[in-house]
Amino acid sequence: MYGKNNSLSSLLGDFKISEMTMRYSRFIPKFYNLVKSLGFQAGKIMPSRAFCSDESQGYPIILIAKHFGSFPFNHGRVGGIVATDRHAPYSHHGKDLVIIQASHVGYDPDSESFGLYRRLQTEDTCETPNCGKITGALEWYINEYKFASQNILITKIEGKIKVIIDNRLLDKNRDQGLFLNLDKIIQVDALGKIAPEYSKSTAKIFPVASELIENIDPQNITNNQVIAIDKNLKPELFFFKRVISMDSEGRDHLERNMINVMPYIVTSEWPALSAAQATSQIEFDRTFRTIIEEPSYKNKKIFFISGLNIDISPRKGQLFPLTKFIPWAAYIQDEMGGYQIWEQAEIFDKLDEQSIENPDQVDLETAIEIMENAEEITLPF
Numbered sequence: 001m002y003g004k005n006n007s008l009s010s011l012l013g014d015f016k017i018s019e020m021t022m023r024y025s026r027f028i029p030k031f032y033n034l035v036k037s038l039g040f041q042a043g044k045i046m047p048s049r050a051f052c053s054d055e056s057q058g059y060p061i062i063l064i065a066k067h068f069g070s071f072p073f074n075h076g077r078v079g080g081i082v083a084t085d086r087h088a089p090y091s092h093h094g095k096d097l098v099i100i101q102a103s104h105v106g107y108d109p110d111s112e113s114f115g116l117y118r119r120l121q122t123e124d125t126c127e128t129p130n131c132g133k134i135t136g137a138l139e140w141y142i143n144e145y146k147f148a149s150q151n152i153l154i155t156k157i158e159g160k161i162k163v164i165i166d167n168r169l170l171d172k173n174r175d176q177g178l179f180l181n182l183d184k185i186i187q188v189d190a191l192g193k194i195a196p197e198y199s200k201s202t203a204k205i206f207p208v209a210s211e212l213i214e215n216i217d218p219q220n221i222t223n224n225q226v227i228a229i230d231k232n233l234k235p236e237l238f239f240f241k242r243v244i245s246m247d248s249e250g251r252d253h254l255e256r257n258m259i260n261v262m263p264y265i266v267t268s269e270w271p272a273l274s275a276a277q278a279t280s281q282i283e284f285d286r287t288f289r290t291i292i293e294e295p296s297y298k299n300k301k302i303f304f305i306s307g308l309n310i311d312i313s314p315r316k317g318q319l320f321p322l323t324k325f326i327p328w329a330a331y332i333q334d335e336m337g338g339y340q341i342w343e344q345a346e347i348f349d350k351l352d353e354q355s356i357e358n359p360d361q362v363d364l365e366t367a368i369e370i371m372e373n374a375e376e377i378t379l380p381f
């Protein structure tokens with residue numbers, strides 16, 4: 001329910017994007033060769049994916065099936081949350097285990113924007129939000145931020161800069177909403193207290209904290225002019241509280257994951273991208289701990305990788321998205337119980353040095369043809 005702790009803020013900044021991106025058609029064969037180089041046995045590897053239910057995730061799944069020779073086990077909930085209660089059943093489905101977790105975000109190359117994806121099967125092939133679950137969860141937070149950024153005002157009274165704050169934002173007794181770190185916005189008085197200089201009908205006027213107006217030149221504001229704080233409402237100046245279910249892997253798991261970093265998400269250039277990225281990062285940290293504790297994973301080889309799927313909106317004539325993958329981290333476990341974590345640069349380099357050739361890959365068309373021509377089995381009823 002509470003989101004005052006911004007300690008996760010540096011996490012978002014540590015995720016490198018541009019230099020770490022690879023096409024799925026390169027990622028999956030290289031990944032297959034990587035796990036084989038670690039002793040995972042061809043033909044005995046059971047892949048698993050923790051992806052969103054969105055059909056845009058189908059192309060990566062087809063590539064996993066093609067290169068690993070098996071349709072992947074479904075380990076995912078909507079938004080790319082890992083269903084950790086499926087660890088035990090999954091563990092019985094293969095000798096060597098490979099789990100790929102990815103949250104996702106759409107990208108429209110024409111408008112160069114994140115968060116949208118063309119749905120070719122709609123009547124007018126329109127674009128809709130992607131990931132829809134994440135975008136839907138963000139809406140409330142973005143609206144709260146918009147209200148605050150337009151209802152915290154900077155003004156000049158008798159030559160001195162002041163800040164005007166809407167009473168709703170000053171109400172500490174709300175159950176939920178955007179809450180301000182007032183000591184970073186308002187100049188405290190000699191006794192260390194925050195007190196308004198004037199009260200208006202719906203807002204109060206305070207002396208402004210010097211750090212708030214670092215980016216504002218007082219010469220550019222004339223006496224009694226009023227301007228909205230707008231983008232100068234930086235993430236360190238506020239936090240969110242929201243009444244949500246705290247059940248793990250429940251209805252609000254996505255929001256629960258993100259609430260601490262939400263100020264950074266709503267102020268980022270592409271909130272849908274930042275939110276998907278944060279989801280993958282937080283799910284990796286949460287999930288690898290559940291893998292370590294899972295009794296049925298003991299004495300198993302496991303490779304768990306987290307990353308971000310970027311679904312490039314398909315253009316006319318394209319059946320699938322041109323999905324790209326950005327790895328974040330990996331957990332690798334051997335049969336003796338030893339394990340290691342690979343950070344982003346390391347996992348990218350290890351993938352990069354693998355061959356893209358995979359002699360074990362399945363020709364899916366041929367495989368389907370073989371099944372079509374196989375002798376009929378009659379069921380016993």
Ligand SMILES: [Zn+2]
Pocket residue numbers: 052053054078079080104130131132133134
């Ligand atoms: Zn989704």
